[in-house]
Amino acid sequence: MAEKKELRIGMIGYGLMGRIHTNGYKNVNNFFPELEYKPVLKAVSARSEDKLKSFADQWGYESIETDWRKLVSRDDIDAIDICTPNNMHAEIAIAAAEAGKMILCEKPLARTVEEGKRMLEAVEEAGVPNTVWYNYRRVPAVTLIKNIIDSGKLGRIFHYRSNFLQDFTISPDVPQGGEALWRLDKEVAGSGVTGDLLAHCIDTAMWLNGSIDDVSAMTETFVKERVHQETGEEKEVKIDDACSFQCHFGNGSLGLFEATRYARGHKALFTLEINGENASLRWNLHDMNRLEFFDYEDDDKVHGWRSIHVSESEHPYMDRWWIPGTSIGYEHTFLHQVAEFLESLETGEPCHPTFKDAQETQKVCEAILDSAASGSWKETGVEW
Template identity: 45%
Template sequence: MSNTIGVGLVGYKFMGKAHSNGYRQVAAFFPDVALRPVMKAICGRDETAVRAAAAQFGWEEYETDWKKLVARDDIGLIDVSTPGDTHAAISIAAAENGKHVFCEKPLANTLAEARQMLDAVQRNKVVGMVNFNYRRVPAVQLAKSLIDSGRLGTIYHWRAVYLQDWIMDPNFPLVWRLQKDAAGSGTLGDLGAHIIDLARMLVGEITEVTGLTETFIKRRPTLAATTGGLGAAAGAEMGEVTVDDAALFLARFANGAVGTFEVTRFAKGRANCNSFEINGSKGSVRFNLERMNELEVLLDDEMPDVAGFRTVLVTNGNAHKYLSAWWPAGHIIGWEHTFTHGIYDLLNGIAAGVSPAPTFEDGLRCQAILDAVERSAGSKQWVEPEY
């Protein structure tokens, strides 16, 4: 039996670059990985651009039609790193062709699509995993360990923000993330999905939400060209922004905890501030992605004269998850490593025939909360997610 699996990646820009790096690095740094990825083909509609991406990122070949990619006999895993409007079609077709599926977040643009995607992977008995990569920050894993072991006691509060500022310029163009037909929603789906997933992982299921959304700049120049990452050049025409610029909501958890969530792309000076604080009866933790190798920890068992938050540098391979693969203690890792960690767990899951968390079921539950927040913002009432 072969210990390799052919990979086909749909999407070659921001996320395609990050995923490609993960496939290149995983076996080199995690030699115990159960399956080694073979980077068979990357797919995109622009032949010139995808050909260049294949050469740059280390793919053997390229395709310009994802339908051909998912039908290839030499590929066993399809990676969906495209805008949300194509997640369902590609993932369902991949599953129907017997391929395992690794899909970018949020799982879909609608709750109905998410249900169809979950059904497809379950019916075809393939692995389905969603790339909520912040689960695999070692500091977040430490927070989970402290909660699961009971060291924080009963959890009372979750408060989280995900703050960016990259579209504050009213002349920034109408990229796909600002169009509902492509993105599904704005900051709510793009950023809110991340902190919802972290809340579910760390605190538990959400039973009820009430929220609001706001669009500050309602018309923008149309898109002339993308310029890499989140950059873009504006055209001469104007178009309508059809998603939210900011969203805020309150939540109740099944275990009795309460939570606050805030996401925006209009927080001046915040490039990528994904931050949460959890308060329990015996302690608290606080995390900020912009200092991703650190976790602030407060525990009840400290002597009174030195009690308070301590900053833990989460880089010790003997104590912290994933770190034994990388560098000596104190040598920090970066954002890109979370993708390698996710791909490591994915490949091990495929070998074992088990979908690693976050599964498509997790993706659907996140989608149900996003849907509930949107319904609440429209009705101005508390709403229950439709799991």
Template identity: 40%
Template sequence: MTKELNVGIVGYKFMGRAHSNAWLKAPLFFDLPAKPVLKTACGRQEKSLKEFAEKWGWENIETDWKKLVSSPDIDIVDIALPQNLHYEIALAAAKEGKHIFCEKPLSMNRKQAEEMLRVCEDHKVKHYLNHNYRRTPSVAFAKKMIDDGKVGRIFHWRCAYQQDWIVDPDFPLTWQLRKETAQAGPQWDLNSHAVDLAHYLVGDISTVSCLTTNFIKERPLADETTSGNLSAATLGDQRGEVTVEDAALMMVQFKNGAIGSFEATRFATGRKNGLRFEIYGSKGSILFDMERMNELQYYSLADEEGTQGFRLIQTTETVHPYAGHWWPAGHIIGYEHAFVHAVADFVSAINNDTIIEPNFYDGLKIIEVLEAGIESAGLKKQVVL
């Protein structure tokens, strides 16, 4: 009889849907050692929560996350909420012996991250932080190429994460634009992904210099019943202060001697979810664009003189990480598939009692870099980690 792992999810908006799809699809495409069961969905608004649960196949609903976390029939707590809500739920779940699948960024600050990691380790639960871009076939294959020496010694990391959803000055003051609920703007939300990728592909960061700015300082207040959505409604003429940055630029030094840059903005007109990175080394270079997520660009100095140039690698063949679980070569996959890969790896880590990455330790390292960036911008000087 197949072992089952009962999942309880807290949060049912954007990430709740992405996670639910992953829990459903993972056992259909991967031979998992245990079957995830969509046991209980939790949220504050009972009517919309019930609609969500019925649509995605959750067996039960609960409006009190403390009851969900303490329930004896829950094995995994999936935290699909904004970052200001991660800390309390993660601590409670770990103390109840539940494994934790958590959205990024990990926490609001380093102190919270340190305690979340310590409590999870003390209670010996698996903890996963969902920087899902690691689990696209292209990024995972780029990691393999780097580990195999195809790039050589890395000199440069360049990364830009650009969106445009708040260019309109009449876009409302959602939770993402308030320090008390978001901690920071794209430095926290977008650069958390970028820093995770840099740690994964290049190495740990030793120094940070950062510049932040605001383009629009006040916005219409958001209707709280819709403020979790990027299409949130406003409350008429009432306005409030934007208390996080609109854009951030970081320059870093890595411990291995490489240098890097990070651009994170929500004011890149025309960019919906533009995440790109470039890695330049002594033997070659790798370029990635999330909007073309099934592709890598690769340049090799080992190619014959006169024929050198960036080549396209389409990462849809069975030799590429995760790709063999889906469709024949050339049949692309999408954004949601990285969540499925994360669930498959998480379930295997629980069953085999192995470490899964990124986890709360990785999340703590990311928060340290992000905080150093905010500190650097305030002091207008370099910060050493």
């Protein structure tokens, strides 16, 4: 076996995403042994030295940096993985690009279109490989949807609908801000469910069904004030607790989307359905390894929605895993994305979604918030 090339990773942040990306780096070569590159956990950065040290020990990072700027400037780092809260994405990404580093940035790309634009300019100017962790594209069932659509099976598309339903902020006693709940703090997150949840729905939707051209949206903040964890004081909640929107896709189909953190009984119910002339497809994250498929070309008497257990070697990515009928989990979607990124370094092709792709999603998110604020339809300006 030829010696593999090292891809020396510098990770910023060590939360949920820090852990799950790291897991992907550590295991990718076991399951994709043909890859030329091999991630090396060179350094991890965060402000709290104690926690950082403990994280580095647990996960096997060679070194730590309490100042991300030092990390970005180190010569022994090839790629920066940005797992910070959203308000740090732009500054870090731009610095990393200027330092010539590859960048793997958590989603959403940025808080605003303006931030995203500067980030995109930075990576394009620097010519560095870049990708954004819209991991759900790498669910085998979702990739299979993409393959079926690309085969032309569906014919003309009429409808696309997608939800992302959670329930974790229903209690008014849940505070905002701080390490655990920065997603409820508008300064840090940029928006609420729009950037956090709908961004996933939108990235997947445009990947599968093309550009979203205009939107009409509605947002709501059900709990108006929450204690802020940094000050201990009640403070206005400025993010959107819930958001829905209607839209037109460039291909003439209609879209209907909704995200909320107030749908009692749903933990992370990302759903999608696409209805074409000849076939329809449906998927949800709670039953991640299943794909539902309706084929109008089946015989009349036995038309029905098929529940496909996406666990066989014919299915995307599944030749890498175990045996038919057994499942993979959430973490594997990130490992797949690591594999795709490593492969893109071999081929020189972009690893989608790139900053450019993610910026298109950013435009839709911003149009949504504008539409909700103004009560009118907004063009997105998406170029897909």
